Amino acid sequence: MQRKPLPPEMDLFRDAARRFFQTEIGPHSERWRAAGIVDREAYRKAGAAGFLCIWADESYGGLGLDDFRYEQILIEENAAHGDSGFLMSLHSRLVAPYFRHFGTAEQQRRFIPHFVSGEKILAIAMTEPDAGSDLAGIKTRAEDKGDYWLLNGAKTYISNGILADVVIVAARTHPDNPHGLTLFIVERGMEGFERGRMLKKMGMKSQDTAELFFRDVKIPKENVLGAVHGGFYHLMKGLVEERLIAACGNIAAARVAMELTKAFVRQRKVFGKPLSKMQNTRFKLAALDAEIEIAQTFVDRCVEEHNEGRLSAEDAARAKLYTSELNGRMVDEGVQLHGGAGYMEEYRICRLYEDERIHRILAGTSEIMKEIIARSILD
Numbered sequence: 222m223q224r225k226p227l228p229p230e231m232d233l234f235r236d237a238a239r240r241f242f243q244t245e246i247g248p249h250s251e252r253w254r255a256a257g258i259v260d261r262e263a264y265r266k267a268g269a270a271g272f273l274c275i276w277a278d279e280s281y282g283g284l285g286l287d288d289f290r291y292e293q294i295l296i297e298e299n300a301a302h303g304d305s306g307f308l309m310s311l312h313s314r315l316v317a318p319y320f321r322h323f324g325t326a327e328q329q330r331r332f333i334p335h336f337v338s339g340e341k342i343l344a345i346a347m348t349e350p351d352a353g354s355d356l357a358g359i360k361t362r363a364e365d366k367g368d369y370w371l372l373n374g375a376k377t378y379i380s381n382g383i384l385a386d387v388v389i390v391a392a393r394t395h396p397d398n399p400h401g402l403t404l405f406i407v408e409r410g411m412e413g414f415e416r417g418r419m420l421k422k423m424g425m426k427s428q429d430t431a432e433l434f435f436r437d438v439k440i441p442k443e444n445v446l447g448a449v450h451g452g453f454y455h456l457m458k459g460l461v462e463e464r465l466i467a468a469c470g471n472i473a474a475a476r477v478a479m480e481l482t483k484a485f486v487r488q489r490k491v492f493g494k495p496l497s498k499m500q501n502t503r504f505k506l507a508a509l510d511a512e513i514e515i516a517q518t519f520v521d522r523c524v525e526e527h528n529e530g531r532l533s534a535e536d537a538a539r540a541k542l543y544t545s546e547l548n549g550r551m552v553d554e555g556v557q558l559h560g561g562a563g564y565m566e567e568y569r570i571c572r573l574y575e576d577e578r579i580h581r582i583l584a585g586t587s588e589i590m591k592e593i594i595a596r597s598i599l600d
């Protein structure tokens with residue numbers, strides 16, 4: 222089914238984005254994967270091209286374009302032509318908006334222009350060794366010392382953990398209330414803020430995932446982001462958009478895997494005829510194609526709802542759950558239909574397979590998505 226046509230300016234935006242990913246991101250993928258990290262320069266180039274935090278006000282250097290379809294275009298073009306470790310949307314649309322929604326005017330003036338230009342790279346640190354799905358288990362704590370907050374604890378699995386110049390850290394500030402968290406702006410160079418190992422992963426090889434440590438870090442009062450003890454609720458609001466971003470990425474990756482697989486089965490000959498003529502191939506790909514088309518329609522509808530300010534947590538969970546599981550089936554079948562070639566790094570389907578697995582875990586696991594949906598239909 223044809224997707225709803227976009228206004229002409231969005232088609233032009235897509236063309237520009239495609240050229241950017243084809244020339245500035247995709248060609249570096251192999252090198253970044255080997256290094257386990259992307260070049261900082263990639264963010265500056267994306268900033269210079271006007272692709273970071275495009276929602277930001279023009280006075281901060283942004284384009285003032287709040288329509289989520291622009292971000293969806295960037296996600297899709299990155300999936301098709303860029304690199305899975307270049308987490309532009311994490312920077313622009315997942316972390317930076319915390320400053321927009323909960324930051325003071327002074328914090329916005331101080332930070333947002335640097336996020337738009339790509340000079341400062343962002344991360345968000347919620348997960349800890351003993352607290353992932355259950356954020357109420359966070360042990361990193363901050364004590365109010367009058368002039369400043371004293372932050373102590375450790376975070377793990379943090380995306381952009383090495384590259385990040387500014388990290389939003391969720392810490393416990395209320396010992397008795399399990400939801401008594403506050404968000405803190407931790408900056409590169411603050412005494413006592415250290416980075417641990419760059420973690421070796423199954424996929425998303427060019428993305429720096431790291432441990433972070435905070436030992437008696439003095440956080441100035443002006444670096445509290447949002448309400449004191451209000452962090453849990455700020456995170457819950459942010460997670461709806463995070464899941465929409467994930468859904469857009471999952472369905473875009475599934476489409477890429479489908480295209481690669483179609484191209485492969487058309488040219489691969491088995492038992493004297495193209496693999497695409499075997500009934501097994503046809504049925505498998507037809508079933509996945511139907512799922513992808515239907516899922517895309519739902520995701521596009523979620524984008525519309527989000528633009529109208531009323532995407533529910535349940536619908537974001539449905540989109541994230543379904544697209545991540547669907548992408549899992551798509552890349553698995555894609556590898557199978559590639560045969561041995563599918564297991565070889567030089568075939569892109571192999572990389573898509575490795576990259577896919579995390580998406581049933583990141584941004585809330587499939588089980589947590591089911592919990593959110595179940596609560597909305599049963600309780």
Ligand SMILES: Cc1cc2nc3c(=O)[nH]c(=O)nc-3n(C[C@H](O)[C@H](O)[C@H](O)COP(=O)(O)OP(=O)(O)OC[C@H]3O[C@@H](n4cnc5c(N)ncnc54)[C@H](O)[C@@H]3O)c2cc1C
Nearest residue numbers: 345346347348352353354378379380582583584585586588
């Ligand atoms: C590559 C990568 C990048 C990441 N980036 C970030 C980042 O930038 N910032 C950040 O803060 N975190 C990040 N994470 C962490 C990620 O969000 C967590 O790994 C995820 O939320 C799951 O938490 P966990 O690993 O503690 O698993 P757990 O929560 O311990 O889950 C283990 C299993 O238990 C299941 N489970 C948990 N609760 C329930 C329940 N109520 N009912 C049924 N089953 C349940 C889960 O679904 C899962 O199958 C990243 C992780 C990875 C691997």
